[in-house]
Amino acid sequence: MSIDAPGIRARNRAALEAEIKEVASRHLARDGAAGLSLRAMAREMKLSSSAIYRYVASRDELLTMLIVDAYDSLADAVEADVASVTGTGPRFRAIAHSMHAWALAHPHEYALLYGSPVPGYHAPAQQTNPPGTRVVHHLMEALSALATERSRPTPDARAHVAVASVMDEPEFAGVEIPPELVARGLASWNLLLGAISSEVFEQMGPDTVSDPGALFDLTVDLALGLVMGD
Amino acid sequence: MSIDAPGIRARNRAALEAEIKEVASRHLARDGAAGLSLRAMAREMKLSSSAIYRYVASRDELLTMLIVDAYDSLADAVEADVASVTGTGPRFRAIAHSMHAWALAHPHEYALLYGSPVPGYHAPAQQTNPPGTRVVHHLMEALSALATERSRPTPDARAHVAVASVMDEPEFAGVEIPPELVARGLASWNLLLGAISSEVFEQMGPDTVSDPGALFDLTVDLALGLVMGD
DNA sequence: TCGAAATGAGAGCACTGCTCTCGATCTGTT
DNA sequence: AACAGATCGAGAGCAGTGCTCTCATTTCGA
Numbered sequence: 001m002s003i004d005a006p007g008i009r010a011r012n013r014a015a016l017e018a019e020i021k022e023v024a025s026r027h028l029a030r031d032g033a034a035g036l037s038l039r040a041m042a043r044e045m046k047l048s049s050s051a052i053y054r055y056v057a058s059r060d061e062l063l064t065m066l067i068v069d070a071y072d073s074l075a076d077a078v079e080a081d082v083a084s085v086t087g088t089g090p091r092f093r094a095i096a097h098s099m100h101a102w103a104l105a106h107p108h109e110y111a112l113l114y115g116s117p118v119p120g121y122h123a124p125a126q127q128t129n130p131p132g133t134r135v136v137h138h139l140m141e142a143l144s145a146l147a148t149e150r151s152r153p154t155p156d157a158r159a160h161v162a163v164a165s166v167m168d169e170p171e172f173a174g175v176e177i178p179p180e181l182v183a184r185g186l187a188s189w190n191l192l193l194g195a196i197s198s199e200v201f202e203q204m205g206p207d208t209v210s211d212p213g214a215l216f217d218l219t220v221d222l223a224l225g226l227v228m229g230d
Numbered sequence: 231m232s233i234d235a236p237g238i239r240a241r242n243r244a245a246l247e248a249e250i251k252e253v254a255s256r257h258l259a260r261d262g263a264a265g266l267s268l269r270a271m272a273r274e275m276k277l278s279s280s281a282i283y284r285y286v287a288s289r290d291e292l293l294t295m296l297i298v299d300a301y302d303s304l305a306d307a308v309e310a311d312v313a314s315v316t317g318t319g320p321r322f323r324a325i326a327h328s329m330h331a332w333a334l335a336h337p338h339e340y341a342l343l344y345g346s347p348v349p350g351y352h353a354p355a356q357q358t359n360p361p362g363t364r365v366v367h368h369l370m371e372a373l374s375a376l377a378t379e380r381s382r383p384t385p386d387a388r389a390h391v392a393v394a395s396v397m398d399e400p401e402f403a404g405v406e407i408p409p410e411l412v413a414r415g416l417a418s419w420n421l422l423l424g425a426i427s428s429e430v431f432e433q434m435g436p437d438t439v440s441d442p443g444a445l446f447d448l449t450v451d452l453a454l455g456l457v458m459g460d
Numbered sequence: 461t462c463g464a465a466a467t468g469a470g471a472g473c474a475c476t477g478c479t480c481t482c483g484a485t486c487t488g489t490t
Numbered sequence: 491a492a493c494a495g496a497t498c499g500a501g502a503g504c505a506g507t508g509c510t511c512t513c514a515t516t517t518c519g520a
Contacts, residue, residue: 013497034264034349039476048500050479059477115346117431119264125435162444169438183445187425187452191417194424198416201347203423205355208399214392215413222417226452243466269507280510281468289508466517476507486497 013055019045020055021065028066032108033118038062060121063112067123070109071131077102078135088149089224091142096192096220099135103196110200114193133171136189140167143185143227144175153180181227188223195219243285249275250285251295258296262338263348268292290351293342297353300339301361307332308365318379319454321372326422326450329365333426340430344423363401366419370397373415373457374405383410411457418453425449 023041038059042052056062081098085091103110112118113132159179166182167175177185198204199212209215253271268289272282286292311328315321333340342348343362389409396412397405407415428434429442439445 032349037476038478049477050501051499053478054498111346114427114433115431116262116341119262129435158444159448162441162448163439165440166434166438169435183448184452186428186439186445187421187449190424190428190449191421192424194420194422194427195417197344197424197427198420201345203344204396205359205399208396209393209416210395211392214388215416218389218392218413219417219420222414222456226456267507268509278469279508280470283509284467462520464517464519467515469514470512472511473509474507476505478504480501480503482500482502484497484499487495488493489495490491490493 017055020052020062021069024062024066025069028108028112029106030108033063033066033112036062036066063118063121064124064127066109067112067128068131070106070113071128071134073106073109074099074102074113075131075134078138082138088142088146089228092139092188092224092227093220095135095139095142096223097216099192100196100199100216103200107200110196114197115201129171133169137171137175139189140172140175140177140182140185143181144177146227147177147181152178156180156183159183184227188226191219191223191226247285250282250292251299254292254296255299258338258342259336260338263293263296263342266292266296293348293351294354294357296339297342297358298361300336300343301358301364303336303339304329304332304343305361305364308368312368318372318376319458322369322418322454322457323450325365325369325372326453327446329422330426330429330446333430337430340426344427345431359401363399367401367405369419370402370405370407370412370415373411374407376457377407377411382408386410386413389413414457418456421449421453421456 020041023044024036027036027041036059038052038056039049042049045052078095078098082091082094085094117123156179159182163179163182163186166172166186167177195216199209199216250271253274254266257266257271266289268282268286269279272279275282308325308328312321312324315324347353386409389412393409393412393416396402396416397407425446429439429446
């Protein structure tokens with residue numbers, strides 16, 4: 001054991017677990033999920049590389065923690081921004097812009113949630129599903145309000161076949177939306193995520209779009225039109 | 231040198247380079263970009279781990295090759311499917327379904343192109359841009375046909391500011407589309423990629439959507455409505 | 461024919477996740 | 491208070507990675 005570093009053994013388990021989470025979040029924000037290294041974390045915390053395994057079972061477990069935290073961080077941001085907004089359209093816009101802002105502020109966390117899956121890692125649905133569905137849940141609730149205001153759309157057999165099972169998910173219990181609207185809601189969700197990914201991952205190249213923010217505004221208009229208009 | 235493996239030195243450089251590309255493509259398809267290992271490739275080819283560096287400068291260079299190949303593979307598939315299709319709407323649908331089918335058949339290659347960027351790797355635009363814009367170029371050409379058939383949409387200052395520079399890219403030389411339609415085209419593109427990513431990366435969970443194919447059909451309808459309708 | 465270029469092998473460096481052992485410390489019970 | 495058992499940290503070690511360097515051999519061109 002090291003002769004200096006006095007406080008090491010004084011720190012208790014809870015404090016160390018909290019520090020591990022903090023260091024992991026910081027490294028994720030700086031290096032991305034692929035660059036996350038348990039050894040590097042241990043080094044920074046002046047722990048041996050083996051000692052960190054007393055607190056974290058594996059790199060995958062750490063990733064799960066970070067995914068859950070990221071989902072919660074995103075959902076917290078969205079909820080804070082949406083709380084005071086009323087009306088389907090305004091709420092939809094608020095959700096979209098909140099997601100957009102969060103993604104730009106946390107690109108590596110966004111990539112962890114909505115980018116290509118980490119190879120070899122399979123997220124345990126039991127832990128990641130509840131926080132992962134919080135945001136889309138808000139979007140679906142907004143659509144639910146829309147559905148009650150309006151007459152039921154003309155039934156579409158294709159839509160029923162395609163998305164019948166979506167609203168059966170336990171996370172959506174109590175939310176009633178006709179399948180036609182569910183399909184449009186999912187499309188608007190995919191449009192928002194596609195637009196955000198395109199911007200965050202710079203898929204169009206660094207300077208192709210002159211004003212990405214303005215383009216996202218237009219995109220939100222179109223996404224809203226997808227669920228509102230016919 | 232190894233006493234067995236007779237043909238090793240007989241194979242000339244061109245043949246070895248071709249074999250390296252073939253092995254790399256196969257490993258990419260099986261393990262994904264993150265799992266791509268030069269050492270594993272060398273092992274399979276019965277080469278020492280250092281010898282492979284006579285043919286490949288670095289892992290990043292290999293990735294660039296694979297990205298270019300994947301873009302070309304996708305664009306070839308799209309062009310083959312679209313060649314015989316006429317009319318803006320049908321062409322748009324053909325492009326969308328072709329991309330969808332290619333992505334499902336080549337999930338790891340799709341992730342390499344449209345997933346989160348490989349950490350630490352920066353694609354050399356000079357090599358990846360031309361093949362990377364082939365598909366979206368076809369989509370924009372379809373929109374260009376649409377633009378000439380119709381009267382110019384009411385000018386939107388926001389759209390002009392947002393996407394003025396997009397069509398200035400050298401890859402789009404000669405294609406004339408008003409900015410309002412460019413914005414709608416990009417939105418439809420992002421919607422398609424968002425929907426495909428959601429399906430390929432299983433972002434909704436494994437069994438949430440009962441019939442992903444049917445949902446994608448509906449999504450294509452909506453994406454087409456984005457560019458056609460008002 | 462002879463020298464230079466090309467090529468492959470092997471060792472080595474720094475890094476990763478993870479396991480095992482061993483000693484030291486801390487803690488709960490008798 | 492003393493002892494036993496749980497807890498914890500360190501260090502070595504294994505298998506893997508990208509990449510570099512040296513050295514011997516083969517090949518090829520002048």
